[in-house]
Every structure is written in C-alpha cells, then in structure tokens.
Amino acid sequence: MFLLKKLSNFAIVIFGVLILTFLLIHLVPGDPVEVMLGESASTADRAQLRTDLGLDQPLIQQFGSYLAKLSHGDLGNSIHTKTPIIETIKARYPATVKLALLALLIGICIGVPMGIYAALKANHWQDIVVTLVSVRLSAMPAFWLGPMLMLIFAVWLGWLPVSGMDSKASIILPALTLGFGLSAILTRMTRTSLLEVLNDDYIRTARAKGLTERAVILRHALRAALLPIITIVGLQMGSLLAGTVITETIFSWDGIGRLLVESIEKRDYPVTQACVLIVALSYVLVNLITDLLYRFADPRVKLA
Amino acid sequence: MQLNPNSIDLNAILSSPNFSYLLGADDLGRSILARLLRGVEVSFVVAIIVTGITMLVGVCVGLLAGFYGGKIDRALMQITDVFLAFPGILLAIAFSAVLGPGLVNLMIALSITGWVSYARLTRGQALGLRNRQHVLAAESLGASVPRMIFRHILPLLTSILVVEATYSLASVMIAEASLSFLGLGIQAPNASWGAMLRDGVRYMLIAPHYVLIVGLSLMSLILAINLGGDYLRDKLDVRTEK
Numbered sequence: 001m002f003l004l005k006k007l008s009n010f011a012i013v014i015f016g017v018l019i020l021t022f023l024l025i026h027l028v029p030g031d032p033v034e035v036m037l038g039e040s041a042s043t044a045d046r047a048q049l050r051t052d053l054g055l056d057q058p059l060i061q062q063f064g065s066y067l068a069k070l071s072h073g074d075l076g077n078s079i080h081t082k083t084p085i086i087e088t089i090k091a092r093y094p095a096t097v098k099l100a101l102l103a104l105l106i107g108i109c110i111g112v113p114m115g116i117y118a119a120l121k122a123n124h125w126q127d128i129v130v131t132l133v134s135v136r137l138s139a140m141p142a143f144w145l146g147p148m149l150m151l152i153f154a155v156w157l158g159w160l161p162v163s164g165m166d167s168k169a170s171i172i173l174p175a176l177t178l179g180f181g182l183s184a185i186l187t188r189m190t191r192t193s194l195l196e197v198l199n200d201d202y203i204r205t206a207r208a209k210g211l212t213e214r215a216v217i218l219r220h221a222l223r224a225a226l227l228p229i230i231t232i233v234g235l236q237m238g239s240l241l242a243g244t245v246i247t248e249t250i251f252s253w254d255g256i257g258r259l260l261v262e263s264i265e266k267r268d269y270p271v272t273q274a275c276v277l278i279v280a281l282s283y284v285l286v287n288l289i290t291d292l293l294y295r296f297a298d299p300r301v302k303l304a
Numbered sequence: 305m306q307l308n309p310n311s312i313d314l315n316a317i318l319s320s321p322n323f324s325y326l327l328g329a330d331d332l333g334r335s336i337l338a339r340l341l342r343g344v345e346v347s348f349v350v351a352i353i354v355t356g357i358t359m360l361v362g363v364c365v366g367l368l369a370g371f372y373g374g375k376i377d378r379a380l381m382q383i384t385d386v387f388l389a390f391p392g393i394l395l396a397i398a399f400s401a402v403l404g405p406g407l408v409n410l411m412i413a414l415s416i417t418g419w420v421s422y423a424r425l426t427r428g429q430a431l432g433l434r435n436r437q438h439v440l441a442a443e444s445l446g447a448s449v450p451r452m453i454f455r456h457i458l459p460l461l462t463s464i465l466v467v468e469a470t471y472s473l474a475s476v477m478i479a480e481a482s483l484s485f486l487g488l489g490i491q492a493p494n495a496s497w498g499a500m501l502r503d504g505v506r507y508m509l510i511a512p513h514y515v516l517i518v519g520l521s522l523m524s525l526i527l528a529i530n531l532g533g534d535y536l537r538d539k540l541d542v543r544t545e546k
Contacts, residue, residue, distance in 0.1 A: 009385070016386030020395075027402045035404075139530050141478045143485045143498070144522050147505045147515050155508055162508075242391035246482055250505065261486055264401040276390070276398045283391040 002295070010288050017284065021277045022066050025269050026059070036079055036267050049079070053270070075274040080266050085274045089256065093278070095165070096248070096255030099174055100240040104233065106179030107186055112229070114183070115190020116217065122195055130187060138184035142243050146177040146250040163252040174251040178243050182236050189232045193225040200224075227294065234290025238283035245279075309334060309342040309495050318511040328513050331503055336514065339495035340521055346490060347497060350411055351476040355469055357415045362422020363465065367453055369423070370430025381427070387420045393482055400488040410489045414479055418472070425468060426461060433457045463540035470533035474526055481522065497522055 028035050033046050033055065053076070054062045069076065075085040111134075118130040150173060154162040161170045197203065198221055206216045245257035252258070256275055263271035313333035321328045327337040369380040387395065399413035433439060439456050447455070483489035484498030492499065497518060504515030 012382060013385050013389050016382070017389050020386060020390075021398075024398055024402050027399070029404065136527060136530075139474070139526055140523060141482060141526075143482055143501060144519055147501060147508070148519050150505070151508060151512055151515060151519075155512060238391045242394045245394065245397060246485065249486060260397070264397075264486075264488065269402065272398065272401050276394060279394055280390045284389045 003292075006288070006291065010284070013284055014281070017277070017280050018067065018070070019063070021273055021280070022063055024273050024276065025053070028269065032269065036269055052077070075277075076270045078263075078271050079268045080271075085271055088259065088271070089274060089278055092254060092256045092259045095253060096241065096244050096257060099171060099178065099244055099248070099253060099255060100237065102171060102175040103178035103182060103240055104237060106175055107182030107236070108233065109183075110179070111183035111186025112190050114187040116194060116222070118187065118191040119194035119198065120217070122191075127191075131191065134184040134187040136184075138181055138188075140181070142177050142181065142246045143250060145180055146174070146247055149173050149176055150250070163250070165252070165254055170251070170253070174247045174253050177247050177250070178240055181243070182240065185232060185236060186229065189229055190225065193228045194221055197221050197224045231290060231294050234286060234293070237286045237290075241279050241282055241286075307335065307338045309338040310493055311335075318507060318514065320511070320513050321517075327517050328511070330500070330514060331507055331511075336500075336517055339500060340497070340518070343490075343495035343497045343500065344521075344525065346407075346494065347477050347480055350407070350414075350480050351473045354411050354414045354418060354476045354480075355472050357411075358418035358472070359422050359465065359469060361415075362419035362424075363426045363458075363461075365419065365423040366426025366428075367430050367457065370427040371434055371449070371453055371457070373431065373434070377427070377431075380423070384420045384423050387417065390417075393479055396479055396483065397486065397488065400483055405488050405491050407490055407494075410480060410483060413483070414476055418476065421472070422465075422468065425464070429461050429464065430457055433460055467533060467537045467540060470529065470536055474529040474533070477529070478526065 025032055033050050033053075034041075037046060037049060050056050054065055057065075073086055075089065077083065078085055078088065081088075114130055114134070118127045121127045121130075150162060153160045153173060160172055161167050163173075164170055194217075203216060203221055206220045207213075211220075244253075244255055245260055247253070248255045248257040249261050256278060260272060260275035260279075263269070263275060311334060313329065315333065317329065317333045318331055319325060319329045319333075325335050325337070327335070327340070330336055330339065365380055365384075369377040390398075395417045396413045399416055400410055403409035403413060434457070439452055442452050442456050480489055481496070481498035481501070484496040485502050487499070487502070489498060490496035500518045501515065501522065504511075504518050508515050
C-alpha cells in the first residue's frame with residue numbers, strides 16, 4: 001500500500017515534470033522558430049523547422065507526439081548539429097555523474113568525521129567553530145567557491161589545472177567545489193543525529209560493559225545515527241546534479257550542466273529542454289530510491 | 305576618484321587598487337568599487353520585488369491549502385511537488401533561458417520558481433492553526449472565512465514569514481547572481497555581481513584582484529544577510545525545522 005501510494009505519487013510528479021518541460025518552448029516570447037534560427041533564415045528553413053518541431057499542430061497533439069517520441073528514447077534533434085540529442089546526452093552524462101559521485105565522496109569524507117568530532121566536543125569551542133564554519137560554508141554558492149579555489153590552488157599555488165578535462169587532476173577542483181557545500185550540510189546532520197542517540201540507554205549500556213569509547217561511537221552510536229545521514233546524502237545527490245550546471249561552466253567540465261548552458265547560448269531550445277528534463281528526472285528518481293531505501297533500512301518505519 | 309560605474313578609462317584597464325580606483329578597475333577600465341555599489345543596488349531591488357511577489361503568491365496558496373484541506377490541499381500540494389522536482393536553480397535557469405535575458409524576465413523566472421517554499425511553509429502552519437481553539441471559536445461565532453484567515457490565522461504567521469523573507473532575500477540574491485554569472489540575468493553594460501564574478505574568472509591569471517574583491521564582497525554580503533536572519537529568528541523566537 002505504501003509502495004503503491006509512493007509510486008503513484010511519483011508517476012504524477014513525473015507527468016507534471018513532462019508537461020512543464022514540454023511547455024518551456026511555448027514560453028518563448030514571439031515566434032520560437034524565429035528566435036532559434038535568427039532573422040536571416042530563409043522561409044523554407046523556418047517552415048521546415050516548424051514542421052520538424054511539430055509547432056504547426058494543436059498543443060494537445062504536440063504533447064501526445066512528444067510523449068510518444070520520449071517513450072522510444074527520442075528527445076528530438078539538435079538544431080545546431082542536427083544530430084539526435086539523446087546521443088549527445090549519452091556522451092555527456094557520465095562526466096556529470098562522475099563529478100557528482102566524487103563530490104559526494106569528498107562531502108562524506110569531510111562531513112561525517114567533522115560531524116562526529118563536533119558531537120563529541122558538543123558545546124566546547126571546537127564544536128562552536130566547526131558548526132559556525134559549516135553553517136556559513138553551506139550558504140556560499142558554487143560560483144563563489146569555485147573561482148576562489150581556482151585562484152588559490154590553480155593560479156597561486158599551481159598545484160592543479162585551472163579548468164578543462166585534459167588531465168586526470170582536472171576533476172579535483174570542481175569536485176571540491178561541489179563537495180565542500182555538501183560536507184557542510186553533512187557535518188551539521190551528523191552532529192545532530194549523533195547527539196540524539198548519544199543519550200540513549202543502549203549507549204550507556206555499551207559504556208557500562210566497558211567498551212572503549214571508540215567502539216561505543218563507531219559501532220553503536222554511529223550505526224544508529226546513519227539513517228538520517230543516508231537520507232540527506234540521497235537528497236543532496238539531486239542538488240549536486242543541479243549544482244553541476246554552474247560548477248561545470250566555471251571549470252569547463254563537459255557534462256550535462258555545461259551542455260545546458262551552451263544550448264541556451266546557442267538558442268538550441270530542444271537541447272535545453274532535454275537537459276532540463278534529464279536532470280529533473282534524475283533528481284526525482286534519486287529521491288524516490290532514497291525514500292524507499294530509508295523505509296526498508298529502518299525496521300521502525302512501518303511500510304503501511 | 306572615479307565613482308561612475310559606466311565610465312570607461314582605457315589607461316586603467318585591470319589596474320590594481322590605487323587612489324583613483326580604490327578597489328581597482330575591470331577589463332574596460334571601469335571602477336570596480338562603483339560597479340559593486342551599483343550592482344548591489346540592482347540586486348537588492350530585484351531581491352525585494354521577487355521576495356514580495358513570491359511571498360504574496362505563496363502565502364495565498366498556502367493559506368488556501370492549509371485552511372480548506374482535503375482535495376484543494378492535495379491538488380495544490382501536487383503542483384508544488386512538480387515544482388520541487390526541479391532541483392535548485394534549474395527551473396529558474398530554464399525559464400530565463402526561454403524568456404530571454406533581461407531584468408524583467410529574470411524577475412519573472414525567479415518569481416515563478418520562488419513561491420513554492422512559502423506555500424509549503426504557510427500550508428504547514430495554517431494546517432495546525434486551523435483547529436486551534438480561537439479559530440474554532442471564531443468559526444462558531446459565525447466569522448467569515450476571510451475574517452478567520454486574516455484576523456485569526458495570518459497574524460500568527462507574521463514572525464515566521466518575516467524570518468523566511470530575510471533568508472529568501474539572500475537566496476534570491478544568490479539566484480540572481482547565479483543567473484547573471486551564466487549570462488542569463490542582468491545584461492551589460494549594467495553592473496551585476498554575478499557577471500562581474502564571471503569576468504573576474506576570465507581575467508584571473510592577469511588580474512587576480514578582480515575576482516578576489518568581487519568574491520569577498522559577495523561572501524560578506526551573504527554572510528551579513530544570513531546573520532541578520534539568525535538575529536531576527538532568535539529575536540522573534542521562531543522555531544523552524546529545515
């Protein structure tokens with residue numbers, strides 16, 4: 001029953017996302033064909049594009065054929081390169097996923113230990129400093145952090161490449177940019193959920209039977225505190241995908257986010273539409289999976 | 305000292321801070337200080353207008369959903385779910401991409417996407433307040449729906465909305481700067497912090513002071529607004545779970 005409700009809700013949201021992305025192209029002020037091709041285009045070219053995009057048909061019919069094409073994995077053709085958009089996305093998507101996963105790893109590696117440290121030193125000056133830094137860091141946007149990291153590590157210290165994808169080390173700065181923000185959120189989350197369980201009876205029992213502090217924290221407390229942390233990681237994975245739009249642009253990282261920005265600059269709206277759709281779908285899907293995992297992982301959460 | 309944000313001085317291109325250009329000059333020899341000041345002015349106006357619009361729409365939707373509950377609530381929340389399916393700034397990027405660059409379109413794009421959080425917040429609060437004793441008492445005394453909403457529910461939401469508005473000022477400013485950074489927001493020659501940061505990145509190798517100054521200013525601004533929000537939250541004693 002829970003699963004059914006969750007999935008039906010998921011389906012409705014997906015449908016809404018499809019409608020909204022479909023309507024995007026109709027929000028273009030004036031004639032979208034003219035905007036895309038420019039004023040110098042010939043009448044024949046315009047008529048051709050109009051037919052290709054189906055803009056001469058009634059709206060409902062357009063939406064129908066949009067859905068029909070999507071079900072075959074057809075996202076239409078790029079106006080600029082004339083190639084199927086799905087191929088471009090297939091080529092670009094892995095780079096974004098790679099970046100997001102590394103950022104996630106960085107976020108966890110910094111955030112969780114910091115959170116544990118802050119919780120153990122709760123209300124001491126160490127805790128206050130860590131919390132203060134993490135709260136402030138999470139409010140800083142990627143387009144601030146990115147250039148600052150670039151300035152320090154690439155320009156001044158010269159340790160890492162400034163941008164591009166040429167060397168293996170190129171991924172480090174964009175991943176750090178995305179990962180820092182995430183680590184700040186994880187620090188706070190780990191601290192809060194660890195503090196919550198530290199006062200529980202079974203922690204006192206563990207201490208009373210003479211376990212070392214390390215065993216108490218790592219094996220007993222952290223395990224119980226892990227669930228909310230996993231949820232946050234899942235939810236943040238989606239925001240990471242969106243954050244890549246700006247980060248990829250800063251560091252010239254050829255992922256789906258940069259593809260989106262490039263398509264906007266070229267007024268290649270079918271590509272823009274496709275990128276927005278893919279990122280939103282990934283986000284919704286990751287959220288659904290996180291939600292389901294959470295329900296199944298925690299025996300206390302009833303599936304009713 | 306040069307304080308005109310649009311005056312070009314070819315001798316001062318990318319010069320570091322000095323007496324006539326206190327924070328240095330940008331790639332066209334314009335005063336960075338003057339452009340920062342003009343940029344933050346525009347940014348504040350945008351943030352205030354967008355926050356006003358989104359708050360009005362969001363609070364109305366939230367009150368409707370929370371007050372009536374049932375089908376209306378489910379339908380409205382389903383719509384907010386669809387908007388929330390687009391992570392972060394993605395939807396605003398999409399809207400300003402199709403609407404085209406420019407100040408008004410930027411505000412439209414940010415408004416279309418910004419009302420959702422207010423709707424959610426207000427709905428949750430209104431749902432709880434709907435069955436409070438004083439609202440039920442007013443209802444049994446024959447108060448009209450608008451009276452119940454505006455006299456008995458909305459006043460209790462003021463402090464939480466004021467705090468939310470402060471934080472959303474900061475987030476709208478970040479969003480505006482992000483869009484301008486991507487070239488979708490405020491257009492040249494008008495000054496904008498986002499666009500300045502992008503130019504700063506472009507000239508990072510020869511004039512690192514440019515990106516550094518804009519970056520540090522942006523950081524201080526966001527910090528200041530958020531600290532203001534924290535202060536208000538403590539002062540008004542609002543407890544929010546984020």
